[in-house]
Amino acid sequence: MAFAASLAKLQAEASCPICLDYLRDPVTTECGHNFCSSCIHQRWEGLQDTFPCPVCLHHCxxxxxxxNIQLYHMTETVKQIPSMRGKKKRQEEPLCKKHREVLTLFCEKDLELLCAQCRMSSDHQDQPLIPIEEAAASHREMLKxxxxxxxxxxxxxxxxxKNEVENTWEVKRKIEKWRxxxxNECKEIKCFLAIQQNEIDNNLLIEEKDVEEKLIENGRQISxxxxxxxxxLSKIEEKCLQTDEGLLTGIESIHNGYGNLETLVVFSCDLKTETYNLPPHYLGVHKMFRIFQAYLTLDPETAHPNFIMSRSKRSVTYRTPNGFPNPQDLTSYPAVLSSEGFDAGRHFWVVEITGTGECFLGVCKESFPRNTDIPPSARNGCWQFSFWIPTSDSSPIEQPKIGIFLDYELGAVSFYHLNNRSYLHGITDTFTEKLMPYFSIASSSASLIINIGCGK
Structure with missing residues (x-):
């Protein structure tokens, strides 16, 4: 029995934890576990960066x-053991410990192997007993x-x-991007403050020079x-010491000198208060996005035939038509509307543009005619702003993010460049019906993708 247990343990050590068969071309991970080379590579198929051990989940x-050459030779040796001892094992049939007879029955209630004499005992008389082969077949199917x-x-x-590992790396990538x-924002603020500091410093130098000149003039006037x-004062004191006749003689010049004494004029030297602040739009765009953010999806029913829309309905790609054009291609502009519209309030959404070419962003009336060759304009109910992304052969251009702010009651549509938080353009008009966010790509654009809701 001890030999059988040792043999079973040896066979288990020579088996792959994945396929549970003898190791084939065994390999060892850095955590010390052994697998078939094909099994572990198949288990890691599709993974990147992190490769967990199937036994201990250590991240390789x-x-x-x-x-593992030595383990390979040991496995080959273990494979031969059953064949050498097969005949002897077949001759050794299990015996009942109580009656020393061959075990031929199985008790389904107690899940116990029994011999023929065990059937006659009072413990198993009324219990379901079936042959070992039948019980083994039934339980084998159950285990399968x-x-x-x-x-x-x-x-x-x-x-x-696997999804959690991918999500972990995605979160790390997002955090790194936000960092x-x-x-970049801190550098931009430092640059802005440095410029203002230089301007204020120059103004202070000019003011310091002006104050110094005034102080010098004041000192001269006072002196x-x-x-x-x-x-x-000396003349008056001298006059007071003279006789009456001497005092009154020439007294007119004393009085004239006293009366003609000029009033002392001193220039004011008050300093101007210099202050500096962040540009108003810098924090304004963040506040608008946080308070008035609108979550949009694109309406497939309004999409131009040359648009390829994503499953999420949050991005479209312009596809240049091949062969014979669709009749609608000649009578309408490549555009798509949002599924959501607004007839009141203030709303802010973000558009991220990828590729090269020209696109048009804005809003249009719900009744705006799309299947027409008339150019969209404010006269027919479409308020838009064009944005051009040039081609760069030297270095990749940062994907622009455009923020669009609609104030329905005020009748205003504003456009912001979120990459540098600058104001781009503004449109004012009177809105009388429901407005739909409008997205269009010029037909001359070779490759352009519009994504909505990609801003921070």
Missing amino acids: RDRGLTK RHIEAKASHLENVEMLY EELD YHRFRLSSL
């Missing part, structure tokens, strides 16, 4: 595996069904784990006035 750094169910469950769990954007006062 890459697909690099070490071939369990295997299929658990295998399906395991597959679902592994898919869930990069935050760093001259002081001299006049001192001279006049």
Whole structure:
């Protein structure tokens, strides 16, 4: 019995944890577990960056595996053991521990192997007993069904784990992108403040020079006035010491000198208060997006035939027609409307543009005629702003994000460049019916994709 247990343990060690068969071309992971080379590669198929061990879930750094030559030779040796001891094993049939007879029956209630004498005992007289072969076949089928169910469950769990790993990396990528954007915003603020600091510093230098000149002039005026006062005071004191006749002689000049003394004029040296602030649109766009954000989806019923719409209905790609054009291609502009419209309030949405070419963004009346060759304009109920993305051979151009703000009651549509948070354009008019967000791509554009709701 000890030999059989040791042999079973040895065979288990020589088996693959995935296929449960003897190891074929065994390889070892960095965490020390062994698998068939084909099994582990199949298990890791489609994974990137992280490769979990099926046994301990250790995250292996890459697909690099070490071939285990010694384990290969040991497995080949283990394979030969059953064939060498097969005849002896077949001769050794299990015996009942109580009656020392061959076990031929199985009790379905107690799940216990029994011999013929066990059937006669009072413990098993009224219990269902069936032959071992029949019981084994029945339980083997039951275990197979369990295997299929658990295998399906395991597959679902592994898919869930794979999705979680992908979600983890997606979250990391988003955080890294937000960190990069935050760093760019900080640099932009520092640059803006540096420019304002230079302007204020130059203004302070000019004001300092002006104040110094005024102070010098004030000092000169005060010094001259002081001299006049001192001279006049000396004359008056001298006059007061003379006799009556001497005091009254020439008194007119004393009075004239006192009366003609000029009033001291001093220039004001008050400093101007210099302040600096962030540009109003910088925080304004963030506030508008947070308060008035609208979640839009595109309406397939309004999409031009040359548009390819995504399953999420949040992006369209312009496809250049090949062969004979559709009659509608010649009577309408490549455009699509949002499924959502607005007849009141304020709303803000973001459009991200990918590719090269010209696009038109804005709003139009719900009754705006689309199947016509008349150019869209405010006169026929379409208020739009064109945006051109040039071709760059030297370096890739950052995908522009355009923010559109609608104030229905005010009758205003404003456009913002969210990449640098600058104001682009504004449209004012009187709106009298429901407005639909409008997206169009010029037919001359070779490759252009419009995505809605991609901003922060």
